[in-house]
Amino acid sequence: MTPDEIASVRGELEDFAAEVFEPFARDDQRRWGQVYLRGLLTDGQRKSVEPMAARLGEDGNRQAMAHFVTTSPWDPAHVRARLAWMMEAAIxxxxxxxxxxxxxxxxxxxxxxxxxxxxxxxxxxxxxxxxxxxxxxxxxxxxxxxxxxxxxxxxxxxxxxxxxxxxxxxxxxxxxxxxxxxxxxxxxxxxxxxxxxxxxxxxxxxxAGYGDAAAFRLGLQARGLNYVVGISSTMSAQPGEAVPVAEPYRGTGRPPVPKYPDKPQSVKQLVIAAGRKAARPVQWREGSRPGKGRSGLRRMYSRFVILRIRPAGREIVRAADGPALPECWLLAEWPAGEAEPVQFWLSDLPSGMPLTTLVRLAKLRWRIxxxxxxxxxxxxxxxxxxxxWNGWHHHVTLVSAAHVFCTLQRLARAPKGTAPA
Structure with a gap:
């Protein structure tokens, strides 16, 4: 970068820090917040307090930086809220x-x-x-x-x-x-x-660390959010077309409760039963390596099976409105060279959702x-x-701030009509 470009970025960092640290009660907190942010953005392998202070020259007061990140009484939630507002507006x-x-x-x-x-x-x-x-x-x-x-x-x-x-x-x-x-x-x-x-x-x-928890999925639904979550191959479910059946009522006692006639199967069994021929090719994005994509990058490509299923489990049964289990999408990746499917997702997005859309959303987790x-x-x-405890929360929040600043810089400098890497 030229000296003018460096000066421009420094000015933008100062403006960014002023906005992010505006909720701080004291001027010295805002000052050391900006200094710590600069330390995280400087070259150097270690980003702990001592090596950052050594690289910052006159601003590198190790004791003040350590106090700011470890014991200074500022609430990281105020900083995180501002980062969220910035990212919502930008992306x-x-x-x-x-x-x-x-x-x-x-x-x-x-x-x-x-x-x-x-x-x-x-x-x-x-x-x-x-x-x-x-x-x-x-x-x-x-x-x-x-x-x-x-x-x-x-x-x-x-x-x-x-x-x-x-x-x-x-x-x-x-x-x-x-x-x-x-x-x-x-x-x-x-x-x-x-x-x-x-x-x-x-x-x-x-x-799947979250998607396997039925309580998590139900919690998302209770909050009005749809989901696309990874699941383990052993999750049990009924086929989408399965229907609960009640035994004939003989006129004595309580009427029989409708039940599914067959035991649930694992999602892996359901996909294998659908067969390899059910897998369809999907390209969901272009990667970062050279290839034959339109931008000269390698296409991210695989084969996927999509089924309608009814997830089983005690929590799902208790939450169901009636004997029929709610219907969901099961998405499975089954590459051409593999003997069986390798990855599974569950989604409650509406029926009729295109396969390419489900795959793109499931694969969006690569960004994290x-x-x-x-x-x-x-x-x-x-x-x-x-x-x-507070020191950990302060540090990760400040690193997130540095990452948001870098992300906003990339977005601002990307050519129009292109997606920055």
Missing amino acids: RPTAVVFDDTGFLKDGDASACVSRQYTGTAGKVTNCQVGVSLHLASDHASAAVDWRLFLPKTWDPGSEQADPGKVARRVACAIPDDVGHVEKWQLALDMLDETRSWGIEVPLAIAD EHDYREMKQALGLAHFEGRT
């Missing part, structure tokens, strides 16, 4: 996407660290897990809300409470009223919070992997070395 999101990511740790002193599964490592390991809500469209996305998952071992009210971890709650400044909450419930809580900011998006997307990669590799999402 007109078509979906809210829920996901979680791991923060790998060597020690056990940080808030909520425990041996637990994270997709970041692909195994059970020592880590924190953060749940995030992203606003997404086909061409851009950003995380605008966060929750730190508190395992049962950290909850004094749980039968699985670990006395050592419970004792560390005080040192980690975990509020007394914070206990273990399932990740899917944290996702619904964030949805409620973003809606309180005036953000209304009609569709929710998530992977892109968000995590940028925030971790370039903006230091997992570099926070503090141990407190």
Whole structure:
């Protein structure tokens, strides 16, 4: 970039920071918010306080930066609301996407660290897990809300409470009223919070870690949101054409309750029964690698089966209005070279929905992997070395602010009529 371009970006960052940190009560908080943001955006591998302070020269007051991110009493929700408003105006999101990511740790002193599964490592390991809500469209996305998952071992009210971890709650400044909450419930809580900011998006997307929870899907429906969520291959369901049947009434006692004559099958069995010939080719977007697409990039392409099914399960049966289970879409990816389907989604979008639309929406979750990669590799999402509850929430919020700034810069500089990578 030329010196004039650099000066322009610095001015835009100052304006951005002034708007994002406007709710702060004190001038020094606004100042250190901008300094911390600049630190996250500077070159350098580590984005923890000490190396950032060293790179910032005269503004690099390590003690002031550490106090700002760890103990200064500012509410991250005010910053997150402004990020959400900015992204809503810039990208007109078509979906809210829920996901979680791991923060790998060597020690056990940080808030909520425990041996637990994270997709970041692909195994059970020592880590924190953060749940995030992203606003997404086909061409851009950003995380605008966060929750730190508190395992049962950290909850004094749980039968699985670990006395050592419970004792560390005080040192980690975990509020007394914070206990273990399932990740899917944290996702619904964030949805409620973003809606309180005036953000209304009609569709929710998530992977099987959330989609397998019937309570999560019912919670979305209760809030008026349609969904396209990943599910496990073992989820049970009835075929869409299945009908409950009642045994003949013999005139004594209560009339028989209609029941499905056959036991439910797994979604994998239903797709295999439909057969490989039911799979249709779909191209849902162009990737980032060179290929034969119109833009010179490789087409993202696979084969998919789409069926109407009726998900089973006790929670679904209890919530159903009558004996018939509600009908949904089952989408399965079955690549040409595979012996069986490899991935499954469930959706309550209306019947008649085109296959290409369902595939595009199901695959929109790739944007969140892109968000995590940028925030971790370039903006230091997992570099926070503090141990407190508030410090973690402050840091991830500031990283989200840096990521939103970068996203808005890309959008502003992209040629008209094109979608920035």
